[in-house]
Amino acid sequence: MYSPSSSTDRHQRKEEAARWVALTDARPLLPDEQKRLENWLQADTRNLGAYVQAKSLYHALDYRVAQNIVSIPAPGPSPEFARRGFLAAACAAGIVAFVMPRAVRDHFSLRHRGQQPPQRYEWHGNQITMDARSDAYLSSTHHHDAILMADGRIGLQIQKRSVHVSIGRMWLGSQKADFDISVQGQDILVTLYSGALDWKNSNKSLQFTSPNILHFSQNSHDGPVLVSKLTLPDDDAFVRKAWREGQIIMNNYTLAEAVTEFNRYSDVQCFIISPTLAQRRLSGSFSLLKLHDFAQAASLLLNCKIKQERNRILFYS
Numbered sequence: 632m633y634s635p636s637s638s639t640d641r642h643q644r645k646e647e648a649a650r651w652v653a654l655t656d657a658r659p660l661l662p663d664e665q666k667r668l669e670n671w672l673q674a675d676t677r678n679l680g681a682y683v684q685a686k687s688l689y690h691a692l693d694y695r696v697a698q699n700i701v702s703i704p705a706p707g708p709s710p711e712f713a714r715r716g717f718l719a720a721a722c723a724a725g726i727v728a729f730v731m732p733r734a735v736r737d738h739f740s741l742r743h744r745g746q747q748p749p750q751r752y753e754w755h756g757n758q759i760t761m762d763a764r765s766d767a768y769l770s771s772t773h774h775h776d777a778i779l780m781a782d783g784r785i786g787l788q789i790q791k792r793s794v795h796v797s798i799g800r801m802w803l804g805s806q807k808a809d810f811d812i813s814v815q816g817q818d819i820l821v822t823l824y825s826g827a828l829d830w831k832n833s834n835k836s837l838q839f840t841s842p843n844i845l846h847f848s849q850n851s852h853d854g855p856v857l858v859s860k861l862t863l864p865d866d867d868a869f870v871r872k873a874w875r876e877g878q879i880i881m882n883n884y885t886l887a888e889a890v891t892e893f894n895r896y897s898d899v900q901c902f903i904i905s906p907t908l909a910q911r912r913l914s915g916s917f918s919l920l921k922l923h924d925f926a927q928a929a930s931l932l933l934n935c936k937i938k939q940e941r942n943r944i945l946f947y948s
Contacts, residue, residue, distance in 0.1 A: 686766065686781040748919065762784035776792055789826070799855065800855055801819065801831075807826045808823065809823075809841075810822060810826070826840075874919065899943060902945050905948040
């Protein structure tokens with residue numbers, strides 16, 4: 632039965648989500664604002680769903696994050712702020728229909744933070760591995776499952792039921808495949824281990840077969856574009872999949888590459904102070920959650936120094 636109060640709640644939830652997305656886009660959140668956002672997201676899983684949808688809608692409408700905005704814009708008809716206001720209104724009005732499937736039967740949201748390993752889920756016969764610090768909204772229609780992905784990394788093993796993945800204005804679909812999707816800003820990296828993937832943007836569609844590493848960019852005004860396609864070496868698949876088990880296998884990694892991977896999982900962040908160290912290479916296998924073990928090993932392997940502070944680890948010569 633239709634409930635006016637539930638309809639009002641949904642509308643208010645969308646408005647609140649749109650306001651938070653617009654604010655986080657405009658500038659870094661203040662500590663008390665960050666705390667209020669975290670509390671709001673944790674208070675109700677529907678809040679998270681609305682937030683992820685609003686965040687994805689910004690990408691779907693080809694919105695670009697404003698640069699160097701460090702304070703709240705002053706009241707007035709600022710073009711950038713006016714555009715944010717339009718997008719916020721679009722979210723609240725329900726334009727998420729552009730990127731969300733119709734006839735949704737069920738849905739749930741996934742959101743992870745640092746200091747925890749990737750989580751694996753069974754979903755209608757398929758396996759989903761969710762990386763830390765990721766946002767995604769999952770839903771089902773009568774014909775397929777759908778994932779609306781905002782950021783982070785997801786591993787998909789599609790075996791039973793077809794899955795559609797939307798990332799901004801880009802769409803991926805498959806009936807049977809094993810692949811990872813990593814979203815970092817406007818860059819999307821897809822590692823296709825087996826099976827085939829259908830891809831489309833607003834004016835083009837392609838099919839990719841395994842094994843391949845696909846790099847897409849959403850920076851183009853014409854929508855998401857394929858930047859590169861490289862064949863995935865047979866012996867590289869095991870290394871690239873290690874994150875699903877909470878491991879990182881470094882085979883001649885640069886220190887910069889290793890630090891980027893570890894920084895996904897910890898509130899303690901690594902920084903390379905000496906530029907010459909960034910391209911120094913090392914190999915080994917480590918737990919993604921044991922950052923300090925990695926730092927100690929790297930200092931020995933690279934003959935460098937480390938300084939451990941409260942929320943960061945510094946690498947220097």
